[in-house]
Amino acid sequence: MAQFHHAELRPPDYVAEHGRWSLSGIFDWREWDGEFVVRVEGTASTYMLSTLTGETLMALRDGAAYVDEIATRVFEDCTAPNPATAALVARFAVACPETQSLLAALATLEALGLATAELT
Amino acid sequence: MIVGDLGPQALDHCLRHGGLQIRTGPIATNVRTSIAAVRRGISLHYAQHEAEVTTGFADFHVSVERPQNYRRWIDRQVVFRFDGSQPFAPLPGDQGFPMLEWGLNWCVSSHCHQYLIVHAAVLERDGRALILPAPSGSGKSTLCAGLAYGGGWRLLSDELALIEPATCQLVALPRPISLKNDSIDVVQQFAPSAVFGDVVHETVKGRVAHVRPPAEAVLRASRPAPPAWVVLPRFAAGVAARMEPLSRARAFMALVDNAFNYGVLGRRGFNAIGELIDRCDCHEFTYSNLHEAVAMFDRLARSEQWLPT
Numbered sequence: 001m002a003q004f005h006h007a008e009l010r011p012p013d014y015v016a017e018h019g020r021w022s023l024s025g026i027f028d029w030r031e032w033d034g035e036f037v038v039r040v041e042g043t044a045s046t047y048m049l050s051t052l053t054g055e056t057l058m059a060l061r062d063g064a065a066y067v068d069e070i071a072t073r074v075f076e077d078c079t080a081p082n083p084a085t086a087a088l089v090a091r092f093a094v095a096c097p098e099t100q101s102l103l104a105a106l107a108t109l110e111a112l113g114l115a116t117a118e119l120t
Numbered sequence: 121m122i123v124g125d126l127g128p129q130a131l132d133h134c135l136r137h138g139g140l141q142i143r144t145g146p147i148a149t150n151v152r153t154s155i156a157a158v159r160r161g162i163s164l165h166y167a168q169h170e171a172e173v174t175t176g177f178a179d180f181h182v183s184v185e186r187p188q189n190y191r192r193w194i195d196r197q198v199v200f201r202f203d204g205s206q207p208f209a210p211l212p213g214d215q216g217f218p219m220l221e222w223g224l225n226w227c228v229s230s231h232c233h234q235y236l237i238v239h240a241a242v243l244e245r246d247g248r249a250l251i252l253p254a255p256s257g258s259g260k261s262t263l264c265a266g267l268a269y270g271g272g273w274r275l276l277s278d279e280l281a282l283i284e285p286a287t288c289q290l291v292a293l294p295r296p297i298s299l300k301n302d303s304i305d306v307v308q309q310f311a312p313s314a315v316f317g318d319v320v321h322e323t324v325k326g327r328v329a330h331v332r333p334p335a336e337a338v339l340r341a342s343r344p345a346p347p348a349w350v351v352l353p354r355f356a357a358g359v360a361a362r363m364e365p366l367s368r369a370r371a372f373m374a375l376v377d378n379a380f381n382y383g384v385l386g387r388r389g390f391n392a393i394g395e396l397i398d399r400c401d402c403h404e405f406t407y408s409n410l411h412e413a414v415a416m417f418d419r420l421a422r423s424e425q426w427l428p429t
Contacts, residue, residue, distance in 0.1 A: 028387055030394045035369035039390040044383055046390065048373050 016103050019117035020065045027114055029057070042113055049108075056105040060115055071102055124167035134173055135159050141178050143170040145282070145293040145341045147228060150178035153216070155198060158184045161217030161317050165296040165330055168338040180227045184220045186213075202227060211323075218320055218328050221298060225279055228293070229380040232282065235291060236385055236392045239378040240281040242290050243273035245421045248348030249290040251281055251400070253378040256325075259355025262303040263413055265331055269311035271414040273421075275337035276345065285385065285392040288399060289344035294337040296330035304329045310410045349420065350375065350402045361412035363420065364404050371402035 026041035036054030039046045049057065052074065059073040075098060109115035123142060126134065134140035138152040142162070153159060183201045187210055196213030199206055200223035207226065211219050229237050240253035241264035250273065254260040261278055268275040275294050282291040296317070299307055304327065307314060315332040350371045351363075366374075375393050376382050382389040403420075407413040 028390050030369075030372065030397075032368035032372075032397070035367050037369050037372045037394075039387070041387070044386060046373070046376050046382075048369050 013103075015117050015119055016106060017067055018119065020120045021060055021067075021070065021106060021115055021117045022065060023060050023114060024110075024116040025113045027057075029054075038112075038114070040113055045112075047112060050105070052101055053105040053108050056102060057109055057114060060109070067099070067102065067106075070106070071099065074102060074105075121171055121173075122167065123162065123169050123171045126171070126173075128163070131163055132159055135162065138181075138183070139173050139175050141172045141174050141176070142166055143172075144224075144295050145277075146291055147180070147232070147293070148172075148178045149224065149227070150175070150181045151220070152181075152183035153185060153220070155184060155186070155216045157214065157318060158198075158216040158220055161220070161296075161330070164315065164317050165217075165332045167332070168335045180224075180231075182220070182223055182227065184216045184223070215320055215323055217317065217330065218298075218323055221296060221330060224295070228280055228282075233381050233384050236283040236285055236382065236389050237380040238281040238283065238375055239279065239380065240375075241278050242276035242281045242292075242345075243267050244276055244290070244345040245273045247345060248421075249276065249345035250349045250351060250417070250420075251290070251347060251375075251396075252351055252353050253281070253374050254353050255378065257300075258353055259303070259407065260353050261297055261299055262306055262355065262410060263353050263407070263417075265297045265299060265303075265307045265314065266310055266410045266414045267417055268297070268334055268337065269307070269314045269331075271417055273417070274340060274345075275333050278333075280380075283347075283392055283396060284344065285388050288347055288392060288396045290347060291344050292337070292341045294333040294341050296332060299329050299331060301326045306410055307331065310414075347396050347400050350397065350400045351420075352404045354404070354406050355408065356406050357408050359406055359408050361407040361409065361416045362405070363416055366402040366404045368397045368400075368402055371400070372397050 027038050029036060029038045034051040036049040038049055055074045056070060059070045064070040064073050106115060135152060136154045141148050141150045181203050184198055187197050187199050197210040198213055198216040198219055199210045200208050200219050238253050240251050241260050243250045252260050264278050267273040276290055276292040278297040280293055282293055284291055317330045319327060319329040321327050352374050372393055
């Protein structure tokens with residue numbers, strides 16, 4: 001297995017899970033009944049986002065930066081018993097489907113040019 | 121004055137010498153042609169439209185003529201010219217009127233960026249506009265003709281929805297309804313009172329005929345209408361008419377996908393579609409029988425809050 005000694009050499013998954021997320025582009029958005037549409041100013045492209053991806057974008061917009069913070073905001077109305085539990089799930093149980101979904105949502109936002117992660 | 125006020129000889133003279141300006145909704149177009157079939161089409165389809173005999177300012181100056189090169193003797197063709205340029209390849213000689221219509225669509229969709237322009241039919245009833253965005257071949261124009269000629273809806277446009285970005289009002293552009301292939305027979309049977317022009321065969325779209333816009337639609341062309349419904353139509357052979365709710369986000373994307381100048385308008389386009397969607401009920405509609413379809417839209421218009429059955 002490859003060894004990573006420097007932050008910039010960390011594999012992308014590690015950065016996604018442990019890095020600090022932030023918005024990376026200007027965008028306009030609308031939400032109807034949990035479905036989002038977003039227009040990315042930098043590319044002038046418009047996308048429809050799933051509820052999870054849209055809520056993740058909103059969490060980033062509201063200042064959540066780390067996966068556990070984002071999970072707390074995104075999953076607070078979901079099946080997790082309380083936000084603290086959701087945060088724990090996000091931090092420690094990487095195989096948990098919710099965490100994987102959240103990471104996938106973040107990856108989608110990154111691919112669209114809306115979010116970026118970096119190790120601090 | 122309207123085009124119909126000109127007798128055949130006066131109309132021929134104006135069109136030959138480039139002095140006929142036809143107003144379609146907010147757009148004034150100076151038209152020139154010496155081709156009899158095109159003149160006949162203008163006389164039939166634009167009879168109720170305001171016109172002016174002038175060479176003065178017009179939004180577009182267009183012509184449909186024979187080519188000026190050797191082809192005029194070898195092969196009967198027609199060319200469309202716009203402000204002196206020739207944006208399209210020539211077409212066979214009997215396709216002059218369809219070419220004029222397609223060329224006018226191109227003029228509007230490529231230049232009228234004061235509007236958000238969507239490939240959609242637009243009709244109005246009781247002061248509420250119905251927007252039918254759809255790609256070619258979806259049954260949009262057939263449905264539009266049925267609603268305009270048999271459903272009590274006012275035609276605003278068969279092909280281009282002009283949306284005023286600041287107000288989301290739908291601006292009328294009543295021009296001939298373009299029908300293709302089997303749709304021609306369907307509408308002829310459904311609406312015997314509809315006035316058809318020449319049927320033109322073997323175009324790139326197959327057999328094509330235009331239906332004259334109802335006179336009432338032309339007379340009320342200066343009245344915009346606020347949006348109330350976005351319905352995505354789809355023809356599917358053999359199915360019962362079915363209206364199903366469509367999420368607003370999906371309706372939004374359908375409008376984006378069918379817009380001609382969404383990218384040109386940038387944020388204004390996004391906001392305009394968002395505001396429009398806020399004001400609309402959105403549905404998907406599948407049909408195969410025009411009578412069933414028109415009846416279902418009648419129920420839609422009568423209901424405050426549409427509930428599919």
